[in-house]
Amino acid sequence: MTQLIDKRDLQYDRLARVRGAEAFLAQTDRVAESVHHTLIADDSKVNRFTGHLTELRVEGAPADLAERAGAEAADGDYIVRAKEYLSSVSEAIGFAAGEPAEFEADPKVTSTSGGMRVVSLQQTLNGIDVWGMAPKVWLRQDGTVDRVVGDTASVPSNVPTMPAVPVETALAAGAAKAAEPVTIDGLFGTDELPALDLSEGLRRLSSQARNDQPMTFDKGAFDEAIPARLVYFYMGDTVRLAWSFRFSRAKGAVQYHALVEADERTPDKAAPQVLYLQDLTNHVVGGLVFRQNPAETGYALASFPLPLSDYPVEPPPEPLPGFPGPWAERQNGQVATAGNNVHAVDGDTGESFKVGVDTSGNGVFAPNPDTPEQLVTNIFFFCNYMHDFFVMLDFTEEHGNFQTVNFSGLGHGADPVVALAHPGPVFGTANMLTPPDGRAAEMNMGLVAGTGRHTANDAHVVFHEFTHGVTNRLVGGLHDANGLREDQSRAMGEGWSDYFALTIPNFFREREHIVVGAWVVDDPGGIRQRPYDDRYPGGFGDIGQAKGGLDYTRIHNVGEIWCAALMEMTRRISAELGSKERGYRVAWQAVVDGLKLTPKNPSFLTARGAILRALKDLKGTAFTEAEYPEVRKAAWGSFARYGMGFDAFCPNASFFGCRAGIQLPPAGHED
Secondary structure (H helix, E strand, O other), X not given: OOOOEEOOOOOOOXXXXXXXXXXXXXXXXXXXXXXXXXXXXXXXXXXXXXXXXXXXXXXXXXXXXXXXXXXXXXXXXXXXXXXXXXHHOHHHHOOOOOOOOXXXXXXXXXXXXXXXXXXXXXXXXXXXXXXXXXXXXXXXXXXXXXXXXXXXXXXXXXXXXXXXXXXXXXXXXXXXXXXXXXXXXXXXXXXXXXXXXXXXXXXXXXXXXXXOOOEEEOXXXXXXXXXXXXXXXXXXXXXXXXXXXXEEEHHHOEEEEEEEEOOOOOOOXXXXXXXXXXXXXXXXXXXXXXXXXXXXXXXEEOOOOXXXXXXXXXXXXXXXXXXXXXXXXXXXXXXXXXXXXXXXXXXXXXOOOEEEOOOOOOOOOOOOOOOHHHHHHHHHHHHHHHHHHHHOOOOOHHHOOOOOOOOOOOOOOOOOEEEEEOOOOOOOOEEEEOOOOOOOEEEEEOEEOOOOEEHHHOHHHHHHHHHHHHHHHHHHOOOOOOXXXXXXXXXXXXXXXXXXXXXXXXXXXXXXXXXXXXXXXXXXXXXXXXXXXXXXXXXXXXXOOEEOOEEOXXXXXXXXXXXXXXXXXXXXXXXXXXXXXXXXXXHHHHHHHHHHHOOOOOOHHHHHHHHXXXXXXXXXXXXXXXXXXXXXXXXXXXXXXXXXXXXXXXXXXXXXXXXXXXXXXXXXXXX
């Protein structure tokens, strides 16, 4: 298992130590009186670790942008409104009177298909990020605040602003840990990553004019240059100033995020401790092309791009600039597996696959099966398919999708998916690295050594990995793409990926497939503990436990619970609407819109609430007002079936203290 250091006491209960739940809710009522509208707080939605609310619902707030709602209201208007509002209700969330509550906003405001505007914020103090504290504010088109969701934390105003540990000293401590030998443990098997030689050191490439500005070090023995910056690290009973670093190894097989102590409390300033070390990489534990895999679909010709009628989702109601665009580039009488969305290359040579074009400009990629060229062609097809699929679910340029050129002028370009099909095995077998918007994502697909089958030929694996990129961007935010760090959050990343990997091909099947990765591992049971049918045995209350032959102490296994709940929701909504097509499309849109509403580092219950709200906003478009009560009941019933009912509880997004609940919400409750 990839090494992990986390010095936080995630069982620390700040709410109990600072004040009780009754006092907290009374404070919320006092704030509501001062702002002259209703604030709804629920003590089950307090992160016990920080002692702050993770959801504050708002009713009756003024519509400050009513005269400029819609096209006339700019992103800056929503950002100003969100920041001002959060400042006005900070005590209702958990900040004490006079306690600093400062936030910077992502300059891009996202929107759901139901019209909700979402402002992503980062808590700061002294210009330094408070690590992991990144709430979102939901606003209606007229500027009315609907709710505030996500984590914040109280940080004393007297925390240090200047590091007592030089950045070079902290970097050496973090790099030493990141360079240690490590076993990458996946369901395809294990890989041993040897230690790196750091004897040549790491050279600074950029200076830091202020504490809150980042700097960069040469890559040295690592794969990429190393970014560094200061952050405040909330640990429970203390807040530490720390240096933050990121280390990449072995073509993306491991990408560590390290926090190293930097303040005066460091016992040995010549040898500081690593407070946190986490592997950020999403591993699978999981044209003439194979559209699913060589066992299920033949080797057949597909047009590049596919006609939109070949997709299970409906095209956008209004044309999008440049969509659908050509997949492959034509240049110098050739066409290559490189285009605006995806650059697919051989992992050994770094070269795309090129073929000649005829006098009409037509070119056909027709490699022999099981050749490097065929693997490159197949991964190119799968990644472009997923790009266009998610565009039609509104994961577009403005929301941070993967494109070299953004034809709308929104978001940042220069970030296609660089998809590498390695002829042999690679560390971790398959992975996906997702930098912030404007930096290319990287997908690595390799051979499964035990079966001789290649992950680039299996839609389950490629779809799973591509979805990691989508969830990282939509939850993490365009500037970070790193919003799934806590244990429950990382588990949901695996669950979302399994969900789309299964449901996309299931849309066209008469019989639902409920097993992931069966072909690539040559095992009808696939790579998960149990099939994703309606009898899947795990539930929310099992998180953190191992019993009855099921192990819910591991990230991928816990993710199964989330996928099982989403699969069940899709079935039940389809049944209520009397249409598989409508049910799948409603569920997919609610999940993608829910990702936009979900704050960084969510628990299962936070993400559940975002999906339920997204469903409510689809009322009148994806289904009628009359159909909504039954659709809502189907969704709530699905989550309750897996222990995420109205009475479920968890103290934070760790694996500690998850309590199942099976109740549906009471009459009159608003999602």
